[in-house]
Amino acid sequence: MSPVVGAERKPTGVEPVTLEGRFVRLEPLTMAHAAGLLAAAAGPPDTYGFTLVPQGEAEMRAYVEAALGEQDAGRALPFATVDRASGRIVGSTRFFNIERWPWPPGNANQRGAARPDVVEIGWTWLAASAQRTPINSEAKLLMLAHAFDRWRVHRVSLMTDARNLRSREAIMRVGARFDGILRAARPASDGTIRDTAAFSILDSEWPAIRTRLGARLTQ
Numbered sequence: 359m360s361p362v363v364g365a366e367r368k369p370t371g372v373e374p375v376t377l378e379g380r381f382v383r384l385e386p387l388t389m390a391h392a393a394g395l396l397a398a399a400a401g402p403p404d405t406y407g408f409t410l411v412p413q414g415e416a417e418m419r420a421y422v423e424a425a426l427g428e429q430d431a432g433r434a435l436p437f438a439t440v441d442r443a444s445g446r447i448v449g450s451t452r453f454f455n456i457e458r459w460p461w462p463p464g465n466a467n468q469r470g471a472a473r474p475d476v477v478e479i480g481w482t483w484l485a486a487s488a489q490r491t492p493i494n495s496e497a498k499l500l501m502l503a504h505a506f507d508r509w510r511v512h513r514v515s516l517m518t519d520a521r522n523l524r525s526r527e528a529i530m531r532v533g534a535r536f537d538g539i540l541r542a543a544r545p546a547s548d549g550t551i552r553d554t555a556a557f558s559i560l561d562s563e564w565p566a567i568r569t570r571l572g573a574r575l576t577q
Contacts, residue, residue, distance in 0.1 A: 372432060372474060372509075374429070377497075377501065377504055378442070378500070379496040379499070379500055380496065381442055381443070381491070381492045381575075382441065382493045382496045383440040384439060384451065384501070385437060385440055386437065386438075387425055387438050387450065387452070388422075388438075389423070389426075391422065391438040392418050392419050392422050394438065394446070394447030395421075395422070395438065395449075396412075396414075396415060396418045397447070398446070398448050398449055398484075398485040398488075399412060399413060399418065399483075401485065402486075405485075405489075406547075407522055407524060407525070408518075408522040408546065408548065409519075409522070409547055410483075425450075428454065433455070434452050434454040434456065435452060435453040435454075436450065436451075436452035436453075436481070437451050438450055439493065439497060441493060448488035448493065449482070449483050449485055450481065451481060451482040451483075452481045452482075453477045453478070453479060453505065454477070454480060454481060455476075455515070456474045456476075456477050457474060457477070458473070458474055458475055459475040459476075469509065469511070470510075473511075474511055475512055476511055476513040476515065477505055478514070479505075482494070482497075492575055495531075495571060496575055498532050498571070499568070499571045502514060502532075503568065506561055506564040510561070511561065512561055513558050513559070513560055513561070515556065515558050516532070516534050516558070517543075517555065518554070518555050518557075519547070519552045519553075520554060521552070521553075526555050526557075529555075529557045530557070533559065533563070533570055534557035535557060535558055535559070536556075536557055537556040538556055539553050539555055539556070540554040540556055541553050
């Protein structure tokens, strides 16, 4: 369900924010993005492999409404992915599985009562024209910087269908560590039950990854 217009929304610690780099702008997702997302999603299904990409106006509107409902509950922060060069919407991504751990009073590991302790980056898809471009790498860099530098999380997780070798290779190129396979972890985009390849980045690993990703984008 999308937010009620005019309703007062309590701060969740993960407020909508625009993240912008040289190649990509990540805009807080709204229903106004639905038409642009639908255009970006057009194309052969094999373009997206094992990734869930909504098709048709009703499906796309339901997808956006569900994402906004998760945002309203403080469990997700979804974005529309915009190609800065053209100004076109080329996909979507989000923070989700946002966790806040119960810490003893005064514990130094608590970054702030409203801040998340760990998050996952996912629900990521890009139009065929934006795949294999700097857009995905820079989007990940912007999101990781927000998670580690702004929220000061302890861990960022990245998950993908274990069969999706292209996605697994892309996550490895970001610098994430392979943690293993979670068997029968969640529904797959093709209606089966998927095994999930799990990856993660820890706060201690972030400085080196930030330097490596930044250098790649300036080449």
